[in-house]
Amino acid sequence: MLAGKLILISSNCPPLRRSEIEYYAMLAKVGVHHYNGNNVDLGTACGKYFRVSCLSIVDPGDSDIIKSIPGDQ
DSSP: OOOOSEEEEOTTSOHHHHHHHHHHHHHHTOEEEEOSSOHHHHHHHTTOSSOOSEEEESOOTTOOHHHHSTTOO
16 A cells, blocks of 8 residues: 555545544655645546536646645655
8 A cells, every 4th residue: 555645635634534534644754735726626636527526636747736735754
């Protein structure tokens, strides 16, 4: 199983789901970033036509997304 490098959570993710994700991310020592937009904005940022309330980055590739988020490295 692949471990994620970073988890993004939208601002309107339900509180119970948000706390579960944060808990499991803490156990796996994976960074969590709270996205300022809602789930529609996060889906659009991913290039998808559906809502995304949370997303895990498994392989950042050539992007600098993990380096660009302060404190989540």
